[in-house]
Amino acid sequence: MQREYRLKKRKDFRRVFQAGQSFANRQFVVIQYGRSPSGPPRIGISVSKKVGNAVIRNRCKRLIKEVARHWVSHLKPGTDYVIIARNPVAQMDYKQVKSSLFHVFRKGKCFVSKPSE
Secondary structure (H helix, E strand, C coil), X not given: CCHHHECCCHHHXXXXXXXXXXEECCCEEEXXXXXXXXXXXXXXXXXXXXXXXXHHHXXXXXXXXXXXXXXXXXXXXXXXXXXXECHHHHHCCHHHXXXXXXXXXXXXXXXXXXXXX
């Protein structure tokens, strides 16, 4: 994912957690926070230590980043998103992660235009 689309700073994560609106299913929680009407959407990823060891957590993050990379142009501009992976993600493959994340993003009305599945 390109640098302009990354949410990295602690204060930005904190702002999203405190003032954002969340949507969830069994595998993911997505929290969105409308920053400003201009600027690119930014995405942060969080995988708890409860999910597995470091290898598994990093694999989950790589899968989520790859899905998000394809969708970032379809997300609302000026909005910050934090994607929190829950325990079942550790056993999921790319297609399952993609469909589950699509479900949560659609539930939260995060898309401006429909991404290709």
